[in-house]
Amino acid sequence: xxxPVKVGVLGLGTVGGGTVHVLQRNAKxxxxxxxxxxxxSHACAKEINQTHPYSVDDIVLTEQLTDVVNHPxxxxxxxxxxxxxxxxxxxxxxxxxxxxxxxxxxxxxxAHGNEIFAAAQEKGVVIAFEAAVGGGIPVIKxxxxxxxxxxxxxxxxxxxxxxxxxxTEMREKGSxxxxxxxxxxxxxxxxxxPTFDIEGIDAAHKLTILASIAFGIPLQFDKVYKEGITKxxxxxxxxxxxxxxxxxxLGITQRSEKGVEVRVHPTLISNxxxxxxxxxxxxxxxxxxxxxxxxxxxxxxxxxxxxxxAIVADLVDVxxxxxxxxxxxxxxxxxxxxxxxDLPILPIEDIETAYYLRMTALDKLGxxxxxxxxxSEQQISIEAIIQKEPLCGAPxxxxxxxxHKVVEKQLNQAIQAIENLEGITGEITRIRLExxxx
Numbered sequence: 001x002x003x004p005v006k007v008g009v010l011g012l013g014t015v016g017g018g019t020v021h022v023l024q025r026n027a028k029x030x031x032x033x034x035x036x037x038x039x040x041s042h043a044c045a046k047e048i049n050q051t052h053p054y055s056v057d058d059i060v061l062t063e064q065l066t067d068v069v070n071h072p073x074x075x076x077x078x079x080x081x082x083x084x085x086x087x088x089x090x091x092x093x094x095x096x097x098x099x100x101x102x103x104x105x106x107x108x109x110x111a112h113g114n115e116i117f118a119a120a121q122e123k124g125v126v127i128a129f130e131a132a133v134g135g136g137i138p139v140i141k142x143x144x145x146x147x148x149x150x151x152x153x154x155x156x157x158x159x160x161x162x163x164x165x166x167x168t169e170m171r172e173k174g175s176x177x178x179x180x181x182x183x184x185x186x187x188x189x190x191x192x193x194p195t196f197d198i199e200g201i202d203a204a205h206k207l208t209i210l211a212s213i214a215f216g217i218p219l220q221f222d223k224v225y226k227e228g229i230t231k232x233x234x235x236x237x238x239x240x241x242x243x244x245x246x247x248x249x250l251g252i253t254q255r256s257e258k259g260v261e262v263r264v265h266p267t268l269i270s271n272x273x274x275x276x277x278x279x280x281x282x283x284x285x286x287x288x289x290x291x292x293x294x295x296x297x298x299x300x301x302x303x304x305x306x307x308x309x310a311i312v313a314d315l316v317d318v319x320x321x322x323x324x325x326x327x328x329x330x331x332x333x334x335x336x337x338x339x340x341x342d343l344p345i346l347p348i349e350d351i352e353t354a355y356y357l358r359m360t361a362l363d364k365l366g367x368x369x370x371x372x373x374x375x376s377e378q379q380i381s382i383e384a385i386i387q388k389e390p391l392c393g394a395p396x397x398x399x400x401x402x403x404h405k406v407v408e409k410q411l412n413q414a415i416q417a418i419e420n421l422e423g424i425t426g427e428i429t430r431i432r433l434e435x436x437x438x
Contacts (some may be wrong), residue, residue, distance in 0.1 A: 006039060007074070007078060008069065014307075015311070040075075043061055048126040064132070078102045100128070100322075102315055107207075135302045137300075139210075151290045152256065158250065160283075166181060167246075213333050218342060225263040251263075258350065282298065357403065357428055358398060359401075360425045361398075378410050383402040383404050396425055
C-alpha cells in the first residue's frame with residue numbers, strides 16, 4: 001500500500017477535534033476506501049498543551065499557522081479557522097504551496113470562493129468544502145455529482161439549526177422568541193452574539209454555495225436576500241398552525257426564465273411537507289430536479305463528529321484524486337470552470353410567491369371591506385381570511401389573510417395602501433408562503 005497521506009489541521013476546536021477523532025477511530029475503514037492511510041501529521045492550536053479525547057502523540061503541534069501550510073510533508077490542509085480574512089490569506093498560501101485544501105468555512109467559500117477556486121485551478125489543486133453546508137449531510141456531493149444528469153429546478157432547505165430550534169420550541173411549547181433564544185444560548189446552540197444565525201447570514205452563506213452548484217453560476221453572496229426570524233411572534237406561529245402550515249426559516253434558490261432567486265426568510269409551508277416536519281437543530285435540504293423529482297437530504301447540521309464526518313469524506317475524495325489529472329477532476333462548483341453562466345440574480349421585489357398577512361384592524365363595519373378592495377385593485381386574490389374575536393371588548397381585532405401568488409412589488413404597494421387606512425393600526429406582518437410540492 002502507498003505511504004499515508006499527511007494532513008495538517010488548522011484549528012483543533014470542536015470540528016478539528018472531531019476530524020482527528022473520526023480519522024483515528026475509523027483509520028482502517030478509511031484506508032480501505034481511500035486506497036491508502038490518511039493521518040494528521042501537523043496541527044495548529046491556540047493552546048497546544050491541553051488534553052484531548054484523542055491521541056496527539058504522532059501530531060506535531062504548533063501555534064503558528066504557517067508552520068503547517070509551509071511544511072513540505074503536509075499534502076492536504078484542513079482549514080477550520082472561521083471568518084474570511086486570515087482564513088482567505090492562509091488558504092491562498094496553502095494553494096500557492098501546491099497543497100489541497102479541505103474547509104468547513106461557508107463564509108470563506110461564499111465570499112471568496114470565486115478567487116480561491118481560480119487560484120486552485122491554476123495550481124492544479126482541489127478545494128473540498130462538503131462540511132460548509134449542512135454539517136455532516138453529504139448534500140454538496142449529492143447535488144454536484146449524484147444529480148449531475150438532472151436539470152435542477154429549485155432547492156429549499158433548513159440550513160441553520162439554531163433558527164430551526166427556536167421556531168420548533170415556539171410551536172411546541174408556546175414560548176416567545178426571546179425566551180427560546182436565551183435557552184438556545186444556554187444549550188450552546190446559539191452564540192453569545194446570535195446575529196449570524198437569527199438574521200439569516202449563516203444560511204445565506206450556505207445558500208450562496210447551493211445556488212452556485214445547482215445552476216452553474218458564480219458565487220454571489222452580496223445578492224442574496226436575507227431576512228431573519230426576530231419578528232416572528234407566538235401569534236403568527238399559532239395562526240399558521242390553524243391554517244395547516246408551519247413557519248420555517250428557509251433558504252430557497254430557484255431558476256426561472258427571468259433569472260435565479262436566492263433568498264433566505266421565514267416561510268409558511270404546509271404541515272404535510274417533508275421540510276415542515278424537520279424539528280430541533282436538524283438540517284434538511286429538499287431538491288427538485290427534472291429526472292429524479294424530489295429528493296431530501298436530512299441529518300445533523302453541526303457538531304464535532306457529524307462535521308468531522310464530512311471533512312473526512314472530503315479527505316478521502318482528495319486522496320483518491322491525488323493521482324488524477326487536474327482536468328479530469330470533479331469541478332469545484334459542479335460545472336466546468338469555463339461553463340459557468342452569470343445568470344441575473346432577481347431582486348426580492350421581482351419574486352412571485354403567496355403570502356401570509358397579519359394586521360390589527362378596528363372592529364368596525366367596512367374596515368375589512370376596504371382592505372379586500374385594495375387587494376383587488378392590485379389584482380391580488382385571497383385564498384383564506386380569518387378575523388379573530390376581539391379580546392375582552394378591545395376595539396381592535398387580528399385579521400389574517402392568505403393570498404394567492406403575486407409579484408412582491410405589487411404586494412408592497414397594497415401593504416402601503418392598507419397601512420394608510422384609518423382603521424388599521426401599526427405595521428402589517430408579512431411572511432412568504434411556498435407550496436413545495438414540485
